[in-house]
Amino acid sequence: MSNLLPRQLLLLSLLAGFLTMALKTLAWYLTDSVGFLSDAIESLVNVAGASFALMMVTLAKRPADEHHPFGHTKAEYFSAAFEGGMIFLAALAIMFTAVERLLNPQPLLGLNIGIVLTVLASLLNLAVGLLLVKGGQQHQSPALEGDGKHLLTDVWTTAGVVIGVVLAALTGFIWLDALVAILVALHILREGGSILFKAINGLMDRALTAEQIATIEQIFVELGNRQAQFTHLRTRAAATQAFAQADLLVPGDWSVERAHQLADAAEQQLLSLGVQLTVHIEPLDYNSSDNRLLNPTVH
Incomplete structure (x- = not known):
């Protein structure tokens, strides 16, 4: 049953x-x-x-x-x-x-x-x-x-x-x-x-559970490094579907292909958890002035 x-x-x-x-x-x-x-x-x-x-x-x-x-x-x-x-x-x-x-x-x-x-x-x-x-x-x-x-x-x-x-x-x-x-x-x-x-x-687009958000953040930490970091995480639940958005900050001299590979890896890992991730790629220097790395995740 x-x-x-x-x-x-x-x-x-x-x-x-x-x-x-x-x-x-x-x-x-x-x-x-x-x-x-x-x-x-x-x-x-x-x-x-x-x-x-x-x-x-x-x-x-x-x-x-x-x-x-x-x-x-x-x-x-x-x-x-x-x-x-x-x-x-x-x-x-x-x-x-x-x-x-x-x-x-x-x-x-x-x-x-x-x-x-x-x-x-x-x-x-x-x-x-x-x-x-x-x-x-x-x-x-x-x-x-x-x-x-x-x-x-x-x-x-x-x-x-x-x-x-x-x-x-x-x-x-x-x-x-x-x-x-x-x-x-x-x-x-x-x-x-x-x-x-x-x-x-x-x-009203409720955020995902604290456990789900913690899992996503852990995946971001494992995929990121000193050069590239995921930030500004936003999540929402829509009945049986789960969505997430995040910014990927990469050095300005990275190629589009290299940044896309990292973003794609994150999307695939979250998709295995049933979460549809959308990644917005930005140059790291562009965000350094607004101190977003000091508060890397927003739900």
Whole structure:
């Protein structure tokens, strides 16, 4: 399963989403629990999120063209933003329904079968969510990781719903069912905010991780020497792609061929790490007056 491609993982997520939504909707229908209803609504969000993520991952795989010379990988961030927005809408719907039920409590029926159906759906979400998070990290896909984390959040949400429903049945305090639904809404609002923040941060050309930057700097140190040095490093991440830019300062009497060979060596080493490097070659004397060598890297 860990070797599945992003599109295959999202198809699996979509299939699981339809199945869990059916199970949780049946649980709500049999019990008339607003807690189970809130869980079913979040499953609807899972289906919508997985569907949109599948479209965006498909778009992100399109090759670069005249109008998008760096490819379409940032489309994945729109998927994360869409899912975050859907979570907010679901939370509002849950809150509205729960408050109405809090004001007008209703008896709960058929809890045993409802709990069994909900737990089965939650176990399915747990398995698929773990696969998606692992796949998202492996493929550096924000759409996959966002969908997986949402499913794992759904597992905790379901656990809270089940506990609330059981407590309501055991104590006779039916209002606990509505209270748990409100807490679920607040919890998924927080998760939606986190997903939206990560999507916006990604669209703003976030730098590579500190570990990646340290690796690049080490390669520059190994390739450089007293005569030639790499400086002014800038990096950015675009979903599954990573980019870097740097200046290569060489003596003025170096040939173009010699400078190009060093720049090409750096580009090839970084390409093996999945980073597309662009090197700008400048004569060393030209930069000596602005003291850039005193601060050789800027991220």
